[in-house]
Amino acid sequence: MAGRTIVVTSGKGGVGKTTTVANLGTALAKKGYSVVMIDADIGLRNLDVVMGLENRIVYNLVDIVEGKCRTEQAMIRDRKLKTLHIIPAAQTREKDAVKPEQMKALCGELAQEHDFVLIDCPAGIERGFKNAVAGAQQALVVTTPEVSAIRDADRVIGLLEANLLKDIHLIINRLNVKMVKKGDMMSTADIVSLLSVPLIGVVPESEEVVVSTNRGVPLVHERGSRAGAAFQKIAARLNGENVPFDDDQDGGFLSRVKRIFGG
């Protein structure tokens, strides 16, 4: 079996990469897939906190690549889902403690045994980014509807393309439908037309996200949460399911209309 390795990246910090990895990983595991999430944000780990697993860490990503433990020893199993694991980042090490080749080898090894390997990328375009991207076949670029975040997402998409990673999808996070309607925020259609990569989902701005982060329970476990439902839709689309974009929930996105001329 060969699983898929997917990096979640953004350029600008704090736009929701870790939140996205935690929720997509959880949603895919709930569908029955075997999922490993790697926290590649060395020195600033927090995927374990969002998953409520920080007390269980013994070994981490750097220990694996340095041969201090076997890969399975550093994989922490989720509290609820048997097929969901995380490999935490090292809190006390530098970003260059892992090399791109090592990351590639680890991702390749994990993809043999699991359906999805999700990589939580650090902010920025420096070494940490190169490492996180090295092992991935597919990228999800997260942006908020702010001009600065979109500019950085554009830069990151250019870098990914130059690294020959061409399977790229866009997630718009923290969309505030009211502000878009008032014309105070870029609309989904504007963002997609600027970045010209296919959209895979839109997550609304929601206080539930902060609450769930603090509780260490990803939102997709919560019934009736709009942001949770948005992440579930993204997971379904990743899984190849055909989930239509709905105008209201997805912020008025109209897919590009193709005109076909018959002869």
Add this chain to the structure above:
Amino acid sequence: MLGRMRDTLPFVIKADREGFLLIVNGEIPLPDLLEALRTKLEESKAFFQNSRMILDLRRRTFDPDEIHAVRALLEQAAGVELAEVRLGSSNGAFFRWAGAVLGVKVSLEGERERAAAAPQEPPPGAEPPLVVRQTCRSGTRIESPAELVILGDVNPGAEIIAAGDIVVFGTLRGVAHAGAEGDRSAKIWALHIEPQQLRIADVVALPPRGRKPKPKRYEVAEVKGDLIQVVSY
């Protein structure tokens, strides 16, 4: 108003399906070229890190020692691998030999053109236009010693510069500079002009605030008097 562009680089770097393409212009002395290249690589180190570079020598020739020097600089300044050297049709045999000595793949223009569909020969003496077949994203800078054609959008944070006209088959949202060597008759054509800044020769224009309606077909920017005027068609 700005003066003539003095900082036009002696080379152009563009992204290609196989990596980056380094096109060396004219007859600049090697030390000057190396210095300019080092500055560029160090400025954008993260961008180039570990990438592959194709050295395009169709506009000037190098001897193997010079290729060596460029290769060493690429590697040392930004960890860039010199993957291939592309040449014009003259000197083929010599360069095949040089390629073997250097251990670098050498391909000749004629061969490549037969593989792809052959482009039209430009009139003698004229530089061919540079054609970029992708969206220019934030952080990209593209320069052409002649005309420049972009088949895609030019996003905010990208800069495109040409000695001649600029044609964007998409939306121009970044910075564009046509007639960069002083030609005020140069024009900028795009399906939609909504730029951060426009320059033609020494004339600079900032767009008016607020959104404007999309043109039906295309827009053209040109110098009228001492101002840049954008006309929608």
